[in-house]
Amino acid sequence: MKVTIHTERCMASGACVQACPEVFAQDENGIVVLLDPEPGSELAEAVEDAIDACPAEVIEAS
Numbered sequence: 001m002k003v004t005i006h007t008e009r010c011m012a013s014g015a016c017v018q019a020c021p022e023v024f025a026q027d028e029n030g031i032v033v034l035l036d037p038e039p040g041s042e043l044a045e046a047v048e049d050a051i052d053a054c055p056a057e058v059i060e061a062s
């Protein structure tokens with residue numbers, strides 16, 4: 001899968017990191033950092049959890 005993020009919308013909640021720390025991290029200001037833009041299928045469910053958990057619709061996956 002391919003993951004993209006819209007960092008300008010990030011509210012620094014950290015929910016994505018809790019759901020999928022393999023793919024998402026936060027910088028020193030709490031803004032999301034994309035660690036892996038093409039995670040394997042074994043991470044698809046966790047990425048979907050991160051998308052659902054994000055309060056600001058920052059994350060997209062296809």
Ligand code: SF4
Nearest residue numbers: 010011013014016054
């Ligand atoms: S869950 Fe959404 S708003 Fe919160 S840190 Fe992650 S991308 Fe940003």
